[in-house]
Amino acid sequence: MDVKLASSCKVLIVDDQVLAQGYMKYALEELGMRNVIYVDKAASALKYVEEEHFDLIVCSYNLKKDQDGYYLYDQLKSTNALPLSTAFVFISADTNSELVHSIIELQPDDFLAKPFSVRDLDKRLSKVLKRKRALRTVYQLMEKDELNKALDEVENFLTVPGNAEFFPLALKTKGELLLACDMTEQAKDFYRAIINVQPFAWAQLGLVNALIKLDEDEEAEKLILQLAFKPDSQLMAYDLLYGLNVKQEDFESALETVLMASEISPRNLRRHNAAIALSRLTHDYESQFEAAKRIVKYAKHSIHDKPQNYINVARAGIDYAMTADDKDTADLLKQANDYIRQFQIAFPKAELQEQMKVINARLLYLQDEKERARVLVEQLTEDSLDTDDFEDLLDKAKVFHALGLHERSLQVLDEIEVRCKRDPEQGDLFMRYIRQEKKEKASIKQTPKELNNSAVDYYQKGELDSAMRSFRQAYTLMPKNASIALNLLQAIVMKAKEQGISEHANMLVKRCIGTVENGQLNEEQEQRYIRVKSFLEEVV
Structure with missing residues (x-):
């Protein structure tokens, strides 16, 4: 290593293993580095980064104390606490596929x-530090948010033949700056020019970003699908596809995309939160429950581990149980109670009595203990609407609605919507979900299971119109439930025998068939479906 470069370099080592720290101390001294600070906790590293500037941070990926290296780096990047001029290098003895995908995604x-x-x-280290030193002026301008000056600087950098070694990085930075400066047409032309010379993954991903910004969605999607098959761009391609799906309001596809990305790199908590938001919009209660459980699993040993994670799993389990078949309800309630116990063990001093009253009332409701649930609900304080967080308020709205307190439920949802407008950080998906909840709870008074039971009762009495209405409302709330879809199909068939099938009913039939064929039926339901489908094939 260049002696001058080594002696001027300020280094932070983050490792909680004494032997590893000893070896790094020896190795860095051999390279001529003298200005080195050693810490064994992520919290200590964060404090140092906030107070001092480092040229290099070398961090163990597998920290065991308070927060691991993954979440340390993720936090530094997401809060813009890590200067662009600082090099960040991970070290790890583990090289399993999950870790490798996580590191590719983080892009240290x-x-x-x-x-x-x-x-x-x-x-x-020589290679990394030389790159950072070469583009230091550009990075410093970007850190000051002087993006146009940074773009001019990188343009000048690219005119100097002596900088040829660093041209690939400079070109990548130029593309990012063009997009950041809203020079989207220029960025599109720039990325296409690069790809014509060599199809770098970063240039293709940049082109997709430019195309999406310019509403050239069809071309963007084609390129995303190509990138999704390449290991070095797969996760970023999925994220871009997710964003495109959301932009097009195709929330089913967005959920499918984010779940695929989560399988590849499960430690990304933002994706699990996105899965929860999308599963709510699409009434996919199973996916919501699984995503909530993953947040608890992967947030452990990090600053993201908090009581709300466990509470939210219990809530998602109750949501799922409200729509599940009776045979699955007991297991879902057991899982919800398991997470409540985990929360009580992990956070014995947490003050969440109000939230627990709501959860216990919802659990009692599911066990047909409605009067006991009402007693608990009546103990809730009226003045907490201003202080409860969004999830607490949402849970109250759900228990009020289930117990027939529809006006109180809608009042709470109104409060959430008002607060959402003041707090843009909640995001568009959450606001959409709250508006969807308001609309559904205003028009559909019964819970999903109550709807299905009353619909079956109407059907058996021959009150076909009432049965159809209730089955449709139940299917609106439970579009993934194969049993509900089959019941609705059978009601449509009975109606069709009298009046034929309208175009609207035909579209509903196709949706129901999709649900049934992607779900599970028992033997009796399978036989019913065969008869229903046989009739539909003749008529439709």
Whole structure:
């Protein structure tokens, strides 16, 4: 390593293993680095980064104390606490596929697999530090939000032949700056020019971003699907496809996309939160429950581990149980109670009595203990609407509605909507969900199971119009439930025998068939479906 570069470099080492720290101390001294600080906790690293500027941070991916390296780097990036001029390098003895995908997604400046020699360290760190030093002026302007000046600087940098070694990085930075400066047409032309010379993944991803900004969605989607098959761009392609699906209000596809990305890199909590938001919009209660459980699992040993995570799993489990078949309800309630116990063990001093009253009232309702549920609900304080968080308020709206307190339920949803407008951080998906909840709860007074039971009762009495109305409302709330879809299909068939099938009913039939064929039926339901489908094939 260049002696001048090494001696001027300020380094932060984040590792909680004494032997690893000792080896790094020896290796860095061999390279001529003297200004080095060692810490063993992510919290200590955060404090140092806030107070001082470092040229290099070398961090163990597998920290065991308070927060691991993944979440440390994710937090530094998401809060813009890590200067662009600082090089960040991960080290880890583990190289499993989940870790590798996570690191590819985070895009640190480098990753070193243990064990490594002083020579390996010299070669890799020299390369990283030279890159950072070469573009330091550009990065400093970007850190000051002087993006147009940074773009001019990178243009000048690209005119100097002596900088040729760093041209790929400079070109990538130029594309990012063009997009950041809203020079989208220029960015599109720039990325296409790069791809014509060499199809870098970063240039293709940049082109997709430009195309989406310019509403050229069809071309963007074609390119995304190509990138989704390449390991180095797969996760970023999924994220772009998710954004495109949301933009087009295709929330079913957006959920499918974000779930696929979550399987590849499960530690990304933002994706799990996006899955929850989308599963609510699409009434996919199972996906909501699974995403909530993953947040608890992967937030452990990080600053993201909090009581609300466990409470939200219990809530999602109750939502799922409200719509599940009776045979699944007991297991879902058991899982919800398990997470409540985990929360009480992990956070024994947490003050969440009000929230627990709501959860217990919902659990009692599911066990047909409606009077006991009402007693608990009546104990809730009226003046907490201003202080409850959004999830607490939402849970209250649900229990009020289930117990027939429809006006109180809608008042709470109104309060959430008003607060959402003042708090843009909640995002468009949450606001859409609240408006959807208001609309459904205003028009549909019964719970999903009550709707299905009353619809079956109407059907057996021969009151076909009432049965159809109730089955449709139940299917609106439970579009993934194969049993409900089959009941609705059968009612449509009975109606069709009298009046034929309208165009609207025909579209509903196709949706119901999709639900039934992607779901599970028992033997009796299978036989019913065969008869219903046989009739439909003759008529439709």
